Amino acid sequence: MRLATRLALTLLVTALPLTVGLVFLRERAARSAELDALVDYARGRMESGGREACEDAPEIFQDPPFRLPGDRRFGGPAPRDPLGLGRGPGGPGPDGPNAPAGAGGARPLRGRGPDFQQPPGRAEPAGPAAARFELWAYNPDFRSDNPAAPALEPALRAALERGAVLASGTFELPGRNGLPPRGGLQAVLRMAWTDGPCAIVLARRIDLPAEGSLLLARFGLPALLATLLVLVTLFAFLPFVRRVRALTAGVRRSAASGYVDPVGASGSDELTELGRAFDTAGAQVREQIERLERRERSLRAFVENTTHDVMLPLTVLQGHLVALERRAAANEVPDPSRVREAQEEAHYLGALLENLGAAARLEADELPIERHRMSLNRLIERAVGRQTTIARGKGVELVHALPGEEVEVEADVTLFERAVSNLVHNAVRYGREGGHVAVVLEVEGDEFVVRVLDDGPGVSDEELARLHERSYRTESARRRHPTGTGLGLSIAKEVCERHGFGFQLRRAEVGGLEAILRGPRAKPGGGNRSTA
Amino acid sequence: MSARILLVEDDEKLGRQIVEHLTEAGLEASWLRDGGTALGLAPQNWALLILDLMLPGAHGLDVLKRWRSQCDVPVLVLSAKQDASVKVRALELGADDYMTKPFWPEELVARVQARLRRPVLARADRVECGAIALDVAARRVFVGGAEVELTKVEFELLQALAMRPGAAIARSWLVQNVLPPERDGTERTLDVHVSRLRKKLGTAGAQLTTVWGIGYKLKSEDVA
Numbered sequence: 001m002r003l004a005t006r007l008a009l010t011l012l013v014t015a016l017p018l019t020v021g022l023v024f025l026r027e028r029a030a031r032s033a034e035l036d037a038l039v040d041y042a043r044g045r046m047e048s049g050g051r052e053a054c055e056d057a058p059e060i061f062q063d064p065p066f067r068l069p070g071d072r073r074f075g076g077p078a079p080r081d082p083l084g085l086g087r088g089p090g091g092p093g094p095d096g097p098n099a100p101a102g103a104g105g106a107r108p109l110r111g112r113g114p115d116f117q118q119p120p121g122r123a124e125p126a127g128p129a130a131a132r133f134e135l136w137a138y139n140p141d142f143r144s145d146n147p148a149a150p151a152l153e154p155a156l157r158a159a160l161e162r163g164a165v166l167a168s169g170t171f172e173l174p175g176r177n178g179l180p181p182r183g184g185l186q187a188v189l190r191m192a193w194t195d196g197p198c199a200i201v202l203a204r205r206i207d208l209p210a211e212g213s214l215l216l217a218r219f220g221l222p223a224l225l226a227t228l229l230v231l232v233t234l235f236a237f238l239p240f241v242r243r244v245r246a247l248t249a250g251v252r253r254s255a256a257s258g259y260v261d262p263v264g265a266s267g268s269d270e271l272t273e274l275g276r277a278f279d280t281a282g283a284q285v286r287e288q289i290e291r292l293e294r295r296e297r298s299l300r301a302f303v304e305n306t307t308h309d310v311m312l313p314l315t316v317l318q319g320h321l322v323a324l325e326r327r328a329a330a331n332e333v334p335d336p337s338r339v340r341e342a343q344e345e346a347h348y349l350g351a352l353l354e355n356l357g358a359a360a361r362l363e364a365d366e367l368p369i370e371r372h373r374m375s376l377n378r379l380i381e382r383a384v385g386r387q388t389t390i391a392r393g394k395g396v397e398l399v400h401a402l403p404g405e406e407v408e409v410e411a412d413v414t415l416f417e418r419a420v421s422n423l424v425h426n427a428v429r430y431g432r433e434g435g436h437v438a439v440v441l442e443v444e445g446d447e448f449v450v451r452v453l454d455d456g457p458g459v460s461d462e463e464l465a466r467l468h469e470r471s472y473r474t475e476s477a478r479r480r481h482p483t484g485t486g487l488g489l490s491i492a493k494e495v496c497e498r499h500g501f502g503f504q505l506r507r508a509e510v511g512g513l514e515a516i517l518r519g520p521r522a523k524p525g526g527g528n529r530s531t532a
Numbered sequence: 533m534s535a536r537i538l539l540v541e542d543d544e545k546l547g548r549q550i551v552e553h554l555t556e557a558g559l560e561a562s563w564l565r566d567g568g569t570a571l572g573l574a575p576q577n578w579a580l581l582i583l584d585l586m587l588p589g590a591h592g593l594d595v596l597k598r599w600r601s602q603c604d605v606p607v608l609v610l611s612a613k614q615d616a617s618v619k620v621r622a623l624e625l626g627a628d629d630y631m632t633k634p635f636w637p638e639e640l641v642a643r644v645q646a647r648l649r650r651p652v653l654a655r656a657d658r659v660e661c662g663a664i665a666l667d668v669a670a671r672r673v674f675v676g677g678a679e680v681e682l683t684k685v686e687f688e689l690l691q692a693l694a695m696r697p698g699a700a701i702a703r704s705w706l707v708q709n710v711l712p713p714e715r716d717g718t719e720r721t722l723d724v725h726v727s728r729l730r731k732k733l734g735t736a737g738a739q740l741t742t743v744w745g746i747g748y749k750l751k752s753e754d755v756a
Contacts, residue, residue, distance in 0.1 A: 374620075382629075382631075388636070401699070401705075402699065403702075404695070438700075440702050
C-alpha cells in the first residue's frame with residue numbers, strides 16, 4: 001500500500017469513530033443535562049406556587065398558564081443548562097416572552113383559573129435547539145382533571161407504577177393547524193406530596209424547529225476538529241512522502257549510473273541521513289566493483305598472455321620431440337644438442353609460468369608483500385639447484401658460495417626465490433657455452449648481498465639503462481629477448497622494489513652482467529623462523 | 533652406502549620416475565601412493581622421507597605433522613603450489629626443505645644426497661680432507677702423513693677451506709677473515725698466499741681449486 005493511501009486510511013479509521021464517539025458522548029451529556037434541567041424546572045415550578053395553583057383549579061392547570069402578554073405572575077427558578085447549548089426553560093433570556101427564568105424565584109402564584117391558560121406555541125424563541133417547556137398535573141391514578149392534558153405514555157406510567165419516582169423518554173406531537181409535527185423530551189415524576197390532583201407531574205420540553213441545521217449543531221464542532229486534525233496531519237506528512245519518493249528516485253538514478261551519481265539528499269534530518277547512508281553504501285559498492293573489474297582485467301590479461309607466451313616454447317619443444325622420435329625410429333643416435341634444447345624449452349616453460357604468475361600477483365595485488373623469515377642460504381641453494389641441469393647441458397659452470405653462517409631475511413618466499421631464480425636462469429640461459437655463472441651470498445654489516453655474475457656477452461651501457469627502466473607491466477612476455485634478458489629481470493627488479501631491497505645491474509669486472517640484490521638481514525632470533 | 537628413502541606421491545608417472553632416478557643414484561627407494569597409509573607408518577625406519585602435499589587419504593601437511601611428532605628424520609616436501617603460505621606452513625611443521633614442481637630429477641637427487649650428508653659443523657680438533665689432514669689444536673698440517681710447514685696465514689687459509697670441504701669460499705670473505713687485518717689485505721695478496729699454499733701442499737695442492745667469480749674451494753676427494 002502506498003504511504004499516502006495508508007495515511008489517509010489511518011486517518012479515516014481514527015477520525016471517524018473519534019468524531020462519532022465525541023458526538024455520542026456530547027449527546028449523552030446534553031441529554032442528561034436537559035433531563036436534569038427539565039426535572040429541576042418541574043419541581044421548582046410546582047414547589048413555588050405550582051402546587052397551589054394546580055390544587056386550586058386542577059381542571060384547568062397547565063404550566064405555563066395561559067396569560068396575556070406582560071403578565072408575569074407566575075415565576076420560578078430557571079432550570080440549569082450546564083453545557084450552555086440548549087436554551088433555558090424560559091427561553092433566550094430572563095426577559096424573554098416565555099421566560100420565568102431570572103424572575104426572582106418565589107413570587108407568589110396569585111393568578112389562577114382561566115387566566116393561567118396560555119396557548120402553546122406562543123412567542124416561540126428562534127434559533128437552534130430553542131425549546132418550550134410545559135407541565136401537566138395528574139392524580140395518583142395517573143388521571144388528569146384537566147381534559148386538555150395529554151395521556152401519559154404507558155411505558156412511563158408503568159415505570160412509576162412499579163415504584164419509580166421519575167421516568168423519562170421522548171415524545172412526538174402530531175402536526176396541528178398546518179404546523180409540522182414536533183417532538184421533545186418528557187419526564188413523569190412523583191411530587192413530594194403523594195395525594196391530590198397534582199401528585200404526578202408530566203414535564204415536557206418541546207424542541208422548536210431550528211433555523212440552522214440540527215445536524216450541524218450536533219456534529220459541527222467534532223467534525224471540524226476531526227477535519228482539522230486530518231488536514232494538519234496531511235500537511236505535515238505529504239512533504240515527507242514527497243521526499244521519500246524523491247529519495248527513491250535518487251537511489252534508482254544512482255544505481256542506474258553504476259553508483260557514480262550521488263543520491264542527493266538535502267536537509268538535516270533522518271531522511272537526509274538515509275540519503276547519505278545510501279551514498280556511502282553506493283561508494284563502497286562502486287569501489288568493490290572497480291576492484292573486481294581490475295582483478296578480472298588483470299586475470300584475463302594473465303590468461304591471455306600465458307596462453308600466448310606458452311604456445312611458442314611448447315611448439316619448439318614439440319618440434320624437438322618429433323625430431324628426436326624420428327631419429328630414434330631410424331635407429332640413429334639422437335643429437336645431444338637437440339635434447340638439450342628440448343630441456344631448455346621445458347625449463348623455460350616452467351620459469352615462464354612462474355613469472356607470469358608472479359607478474360599477475362605483483363600487478364593485481366594491492367596487498368603488501370607477505371613476509372616470512374627464511375634462510376637465504378637455502379634459498380640460494382634451491383635457486384642454483386634449479387638451474388644445474390640446464391647449466392650442465394649448456395656447458396656452463398654454475399657455482400655458488402655461501403657464508404659460513406646462516407643468513408636470514410624476511411621476504412615473500414615464492415616471489416623472492418623467483419627473483420633470484422630469474423637472475424640465475426638468465427645468466428645461464430644467455431651466458432656463452434663453456435662460460436661461468438657464479439652466485440655469491442655475502443654479508444655486509446646488517447645487510448645481505450646476493451651477487452649473480454656471468455662471463456657472457458654482457459650488455460652495452462645503453463642496454464643497461466633500458467633494463468633498469470623497463471617494467472614487466474609494459475612488456476609483452478615475448479618481446480623480452482632483445483638483449484637476452486627480459487621478463488625475468490623485470491620481475492626480479494619489481495620484487496626487490498616491493499620488498500624495499502636494492503636491485504642493481506652492472507657490467508661485471510669479469511665481463512658479462514652482474515646483478516646485485518641487497519637488503520636488510522632479519523634480526524637474529526626475532527620473529528617466527530619459518531624456513532629451515 | 534645405500535640409504536633407504538621413502539617417497540609418498542600419488543601420481544603414477546611422477547612416482548615411478550622419482551623412484552627410478554633415486555635407484556639410479558644408488559639409493560634404496562620405497563613408494564607409497566596415499567596419505568592415509570603414510571600417516572600410520574613409523575618414519576624412523578627411513579633415512580629420508582619425500583612427501584608430496586596433495587595426497588588422497590590425508591593431506592601432506594597432516595602426515596608431516598604426525599611424522600614430526602615421532603622423530604627427526606629429514607623430510608623433503610614436494611609442492612606443486614606457488615602459494616607461499618603452504619611452503620611456509622610445511623617448514624613451520626618441521627619439513628627440512630621443499631621442492632616446487634616442476635623440478636629436474638638431477639635436482640631432486642642432489643637435494644636428497646645433500647640432506648643425507650649434511651655436515652655437522654662441530655668444531656673438530658682434527659679435520660681431514662682427502663689427502664690433507666689438519667691438527668687444529670696443534671696447528672699442524674699433514675699431506676699423506678707427511679707434515680707440511682705452513683705460515684700462520686697459510687694455515688688459517690687452509691683451515692677455513694677445510695672446514696667446509698667442497699664449498700666455494702668467496703675471496704672477499706677470506707680477505708676479511710683470514711688475512712691479518714693490520715696489513716693491507718687485498719684479493720691480490722690472497723691470491724699470492726693461495727698460490728704459495730698450493731705449492732707447499734704438493735700433489736694435494738690440486739685439491740685447492742679456483743672457483744670462477746667466487747674464490748677458492750678445497751675438494752674433499754683426492755685429485756690425482
